[in-house]
Amino acid sequence: MPSLLILIPLFGVIILNLFFAASPRAKKYAFWAAFCLFILQMLVAIFHHPAFWNNSLDRVDAFFNASFLIDHLSFVMFLCIGMVSIASLFVARYTMSDDTGMFKFINLLIIASLGMTGIVMVKDVFSLYVFMEITAVASFLLIAFPRTLDSLEGSFKYLMLSAVATVLMLTSIGILLIVSGSTSFSAIANGIAESRNSSLITFAIGLFMCGLFIKGGLMPFHGWLPDAYSAAPAPVSVLLAGVVTKAAGIYTMIRIVTSLFPFDTAINGVLMLIGTISIFAGALTAIAQNNFKRMLAYSSISQVGYIILGLGAGTGLGIAGAVFHLFNHSVFKSLLFVNSSAVEKETGTCDMDKMGGLAQKMPVTGATSVIAMLSACGVPPLAGFWSKIMIVIALWQASHHGYAVAAVLASIITLAYFLSLQRRVFFGKLRAGFEGLKEANKTVVTVSIALAVITIGAGVFFPIIFYALILPVKEILLR
Amino acid sequence: MNMNIDVMLLVLIILGALWTVMGRSLLKATIALAVTSALVSLVIFRLNSPLAAVFELSVCAGLITAIFVSAISMMRPLTHQEVLAISKARVKRYRYLPVVLVIIGIALILMKARQDFMIMPPPPFSTDVRSLLWNLRRLDLIGQVVILIAGALGIVILFEEKKQNDK
Numbered sequence: 274m275p276s277l278l279i280l281i282p283l284f285g286v287i288i289l290n291l292f293f294a295a296s297p298r299a300k301k302y303a304f305w306a307a308f309c310l311f312i313l314q315m316l317v318a319i320f321h322h323p324a325f326w327n328n329s330l331d332r333v334d335a336f337f338n339a340s341f342l343i344d345h346l347s348f349v350m351f352l353c354i355g356m357v358s359i360a361s362l363f364v365a366r367y368t369m370s371d372d373t374g375m376f377k378f379i380n381l382l383i384i385a386s387l388g389m390t391g392i393v394m395v396k397d398v399f400s401l402y403v404f405m406e407i408t409a410v411a412s413f414l415l416i417a418f419p420r421t422l423d424s425l426e427g428s429f430k431y432l433m434l435s436a437v438a439t440v441l442m443l444t445s446i447g448i449l450l451i452v453s454g455s456t457s458f459s460a461i462a463n464g465i466a467e468s469r470n471s472s473l474i475t476f477a478i479g480l481f482m483c484g485l486f487i488k489g490g491l492m493p494f495h496g497w498l499p500d501a502y503s504a505a506p507a508p509v510s511v512l513l514a515g516v517v518t519k520a521a522g523i524y525t526m527i528r529i530v531t532s533l534f535p536f537d538t539a540i541n542g543v544l545m546l547i548g549t550i551s552i553f554a555g556a557l558t559a560i561a562q563n564n565f566k567r568m569l570a571y572s573s574i575s576q577v578g579y580i581i582l583g584l585g586a587g588t589g590l591g592i593a594g595a596v597f598h599l600f601n602h603s604v605f606k607s608l609l610f611v612n613s614s615a616v617e618k619e620t621g622t623c624d625m626d627k628m629g630g631l632a633q634k635m636p637v638t639g640a641t642s643v644i645a646m647l648s649a650c651g652v653p654p655l656a657g658f659w660s661k662i663m664i665v666i667a668l669w670q671a672s673h674h675g676y677a678v679a680a681v682l683a684s685i686i687t688l689a690y691f692l693s694l695q696r697r698v699f700f701g702k703l704r705a706g707f708e709g710l711k712e713a714n715k716t717v718v719t720v721s722i723a724l725a726v727i728t729i730g731a732g733v734f735f736p737i738i739f740y741a742l743i744l745p746v747k748e749i750l751l752r
Numbered sequence: 753m754n755m756n757i758d759v760m761l762l763v764l765i766i767l768g769a770l771w772t773v774m775g776r777s778l779l780k781a782t783i784a785l786a787v788t789s790a791l792v793s794l795v796i797f798r799l800n801s802p803l804a805a806v807f808e809l810s811v812c813a814g815l816i817t818a819i820f821v822s823a824i825s826m827m828r829p830l831t832h833q834e835v836l837a838i839s840k841a842r843v844k845r846y847r848y849l850p851v852v853l854v855i856i857g858i859a860l861i862l863m864k865a866r867q868d869f870m871i872m873p874p875p876p877f878s879t880d881v882r883s884l885l886w887n888l889r890r891l892d893l894i895g896q897v898v899i900l901i902a903g904a905l906g907i908v909i910l911f912e913e914k915k916q917n918d919k
Binding site for chain 1: 868869871872874889890891894895896897898899902903906909
C-alpha cells in the first residue's frame with residue numbers, strides 16, 4: 274500500500290488539471306485536496322500501522338513492480354514532509370492573491386511533495402536520482418514563481434548547482450553500477466564490500482557525497498542556498514528550508530552512508546569536518562546579514578551542520594540525535610520562515626534595519642519567533658535542546674571531544690545572531706511608520722501557533738517522542 | 753584499431769562540447785550540440801546498445817535541436833559587436849579550461865587507473881532494453897511522467913505570466 278503515497282498525488286494532480294482547472298473554484302478544490310493529502314501522509318507516518326505499510330495491493334503493487342524501503346527514518350521524514358507542506362500551503366493562502374497562480378502553485382507543491390515522498394521510499398539509487406530530479410524541477414519552478422529578477426536568479430543558481438550535483442551523483446552511480454552489477458541498495462552494498470579498498474570506489478563515494486553536500490547546502494557547497502531561500506516567495510522559502518534540502522540532501526546522506534557505503538572512520542571524519550565548517554561558517558555569516566530571510570538561510574546552513582556532525586559521530590545515538598535535530602529544524606525553521614513571511618507581508622520589507630519593535634503590533638508572530646529562536650539555540654526544555662544534547666553526548670561517547678566542545682560553543686554564536694534578529698525586528702522602540710501595523714491574519718497565526726506548540730510539545734514530552742519515534746531510527750545501523 | 757576509434761570519438765566529443773560552449777552564436781552552438789550528441793550515439797552504438805543509440809540520436813540530436821532552433825528563430829539576432837563582446841568575455845572566462853583539461857589528462861595517465869575492484873555479475877534479467885524499461889524500471893518511468901507534468905506546468909506558469917506582463 275505504500276505505493277498509494279506516490280499514486281494518489283500523481284493522479285490527484287492529473288485529475289485537478291483535467292477536470293477542475295477551468296472551474297472558478299479550482300483554487301479551493303486544489304487547496305483542500307492538497308491539505309487532505311498531506312494530513313493523510315502525516316497520519317500514516319504517526320500511527321505507522323502495519324495494515325497500511327505491510328499489506329500489498331496486488332494489482333497496484335504488481336503495476337509498480339517495485340518494493341520500497343520503509344523504516345522509522347522514513348516515518349520521521351513523512352511527518353516532516355506532510356507538516357512543512359501544510360505550513361507552506363497555508364502561507365501561500367495568506368500571501369498569494371492571484372487565484373490562478375495559487376492553483377498552479379498547489380500543483381507544484383503536490384509534485385514537490387510526491388518527489389520527496391519517493392526519495393524517502395525507494396531502495397534503488399537510480400530511482401532515488403529520478404525522485405530527486407522531480408523534487409528539484411518542482412523547486413526550480415516554485416522559486417522562479419513570481420518571475421522577479423531576484424527569484425529567477427535564485428532559481429537559476431539552484432538549477433546550475435543542482436545540475437553539478439546531478440552530474441557528480443550520476444557519475445558515481447555509473448561507477449557503482451559497473452562494480453555491483455545493479456543499482457539496488459543491497460547489490461551496491463555487496464559490491465562495495467567485495468572491493469573494500471578500491472580507489473575507484475572511494476572516488477565514487479566521494480563524488481556522491483559531494484553531490485549530496487551541494488543538495489543539502491552545506492559549506493563550502495552552499496552557493497545556491499542563500500539566494501534561493503531569500504529570493505523565493507514566502508511559502509517556497511518555508512518548503513525549501515523546512516524539508517526540501519532535508520529530503521534531497523540530508524536524508525539521502527543518512528540513508529546512503531548507513532545502507533550503502535562503509536560507515537567507517539574516514540567517512541565519519543569527512544562528515545564531522547564538513548558539519549563543523551558549516552556550523553561555524555553559517556553562524557558567523559548569519560551575524561553579518563541585514564536581510565531577515567538571508568539570516569535565516571545562513572542559520573539553516575549552520576543547523577544542518579549539526580545534523581551532519583551528529584551523523585558523523587557514527588553511533589546509534591548520534592544518528593538518532595541527527596534525525597531528531599532534522600525533525601526539530603524542520604519545525605522551528607519553518608516557523609521562523611512563517612514569521613518572516615508575516616513580517617514581510619505586513620511591513621513590505623525584509624530589511625532588518627528598517628524594522629524594530631514589531632512585537633508590539635504583532636504579538637503572536639513575535640512570541641512564536643522567540644520560541645523558535647530558543648529551540649534553535651538549544652535552550653531547555655524546548656525540542657532543539659534535546660536534539661543538540663543528544664548530538665553532543667554521542668560525539669563525547671565516541672571520543673570526539675573537540676567536535677563536542679565545538680558544537681556547544683557554536684550554540685553561543687547561534688544565540689548571538691538570533692538575539693540580534695530579535696532586537697532588530699521585534700523588540701525595542703516601534704519604528705516610525707509602523708503605528709498602523711496589524712498582526713498577520715488568522716491563517717498564518719494558526720500555523721505559527723501550531724508549529725510553536727509542536728516545538729514546545731516535542732521538548733516537554735521528549736521521553737515519549739524519543740522512545741516512540743526517534744530511538745527506533747538507530748535500527749538502520751543494524752541492517 | 754578499435755581502441756583508436758574510441759579515443760578518436762572521445763576527442764571529437766570533447767571538441768564538440770567545447771565548440772558548443774565557446775561558439776559565437778546560439779545557432780552554431782545548437783548545431784555543435786547536435787554533432788556532439790551524434791558522436792555520443794556512435795559511442796553508445798559501439799558499446800552494443802543500438803536502441804539507446806537510436807534514442808540518443810533521435811531525441812538529443814534530433815528533437816532537442818529542432819526545439820532549440822525554433823526557440824532561437826523567435827529571438828532577436830545579436831549585432832556583430834554584441835557577438836564579438838560575448839565571444840571575448842567567454843574566452844576570458846574559460847581561458848584556463850584547456851590547461852585544466854591537459855593537467856587532468858596528464859595526472860590520469862601518470863596515475864594509470866588500477867583495476868583494484870571486483871566486478872559483480874548483474875542479476876539475471878533480460879538484456880532487451882524494452883523489457884528492462886517496461887518491466888523492471890516502471891517506477892522510474894512513472895517518475896519521468898511526473899517530471900514531464902512538472903515541466904508542462906512550468907512552461908504554463910512562466911510563459912502565461914510573461915504574456916500578462918507584456919500586456
